[in-house]
Amino acid sequence: MHSVGIISQVRMGSTRLPGKVLLPAAGRPLLDYHVARLQASGLPVLLATTTEPADDVLADYATAHGLPCHRGSETDVLARYHETAQRFGLDVVVRVTSDCPLIDGELIGRAVQRYLAANNPLLYYSNALERSFPRGLDFEIFSAELLAETYAQATLPYEREHVTPYLRSNPATQGRVTLQNEAWPGGDFSRFRITLDTPEDYEVIRALIERCGAAELSTAELLPVLEAHPEIMALNAHVEQKTT
Numbered sequence: 001m002h003s004v005g006i007i008s009q010v011r012m013g014s015t016r017l018p019g020k021v022l023l024p025a026a027g028r029p030l031l032d033y034h035v036a037r038l039q040a041s042g043l044p045v046l047l048a049t050t051t052e053p054a055d056d057v058l059a060d061y062a063t064a065h066g067l068p069c070h071r072g073s074e075t076d077v078l079a080r081y082h083e084t085a086q087r088f089g090l091d092v093v094v095r096v097t098s099d100c101p102l103i104d105g106e107l108i109g110r111a112v113q114r115y116l117a118a119n120n121p122l123l124y125y126s127n128a129l130e131r132s133f134p135r136g137l138d139f140e141i142f143s144a145e146l147l148a149e150t151y152a153q154a155t156l157p158y159e160r161e162h163v164t165p166y167l168r169s170n171p172a173t174q175g176r177v178t179l180q181n182e183a184w185p186g187g188d189f190s191r192f193r194i195t196l197d198t199p200e201d202y203e204v205i206r207a208l209i210e211r212c213g214a215a216e217l218s219t220a221e222l223l224p225v226l227e228a229h230p231e232i233m234a235l236n237a238h239v240e241q242k243t244t
Contacts, residue, residue: 002091004112005044005068006105007084008034009077009163010098012054016198021098022057023202025209030101030196033215035065040105043094043112048084050074078160082151085144092116093147095140095163099196101205104219108139111182115141122146122177124167129181134226136194137219140164146177184219192226193236200236207232 010031012019022029038045046068049058055071062069068088072080085093094112096103107127115125121143128138146167150159154166167173196205208214211232212225226233 002116003089004092004094004116005046005085005088005090006038006041006094006096006108007046007048007081007090008038008096008098009048009080010055010058011050011052011074012058013050013052013074014197017196017202020196020202022061023196023206025101025206026215030205031061031098033101033209034098034103035067037101037103037215038096038105038108041094041109041112043105043109044068044088046070046084046088047098048072048077048080050080075157076160078151078154078163078166081163082147085147090144092141092143095142096138097195100136100138100194101196102194102208102214102217102222103137103139104222107137107219111139112141114182118180120178123180124164124177125180125182127182127184129168129179130183131190132184132188133219134189134192134194134223136196142167184223186220186223189223189226191237192223192233193239194226198236198239200239204232204236207235 010021014020021031035045047062048070049055051071052074059069059071070084070087072083094108125141127133150166154160159166167177194205196202214222
């Protein structure tokens with residue numbers, strides 16, 4: 001029996017939108033929506049935050065909501081993930097980022113079942129290798145074994161900051177690690193952005209939650225809403241994603 005957990009990296013520091021995860025929508029912090037939607041997967045949700053004093057509020061949030069929490073390096077996010085997985089005894093890690101308030105836990109739960117059915121500890125499974133989902137619904141699934149190897153071997157700063165580049169693209173893992181992408185069967189929605197990194201992103205997400213009830217929608221229900229409201233989605237259409 002595998003021990004599977006969703007680890008969400010979360011911090012208050014953000015160059016473009018400080019404190020973004022606790023900004024309100026419909027009277028609740030966006031982190032509430034993120035956690036509740038992940039819990040729909042039926043899997044444990046763990047927070048991986050930093051030892052920075054500014055993130056004390058997030059450790060307190062985890063305590064108040066009964067969420068396992070580990071605090072580690074702000075810049076070495078790979079170490080933070082490895083330490084969290086080790087501390088809480090995970091065999092399989094689902095990696096998500098907390099700037100995705102509309103992430104779909106039920107979608108992740110089904111993906112985990114497919115990952116487990118493959119029975120391959122060298123499998124990397126994601127819906128963002130070839131993007132067809134909107135940015136903001138991303139997940140990655142991999143074994144704690146593969147994470148431990150990555151933690152031990154990855155040396156480049158961007159590999160440490162972004163967690164999975166080593167296992168996805170380092171020459172040392174090519175041919176050993178199997179990469180599997182999950183595409184959205186209903187077409188390409190990668191032009192839409194429902195992640196939270198700028199004030200414009202916040203306006204989009206707040207409008208979707210407050211005007212469209214997006215926090216209650218599955219991916220299949222949400223995608224037509226994005227298409228039906230070009231006036232909302234135009235608000236952040238110009239935002240450039242920070243490169244990894």
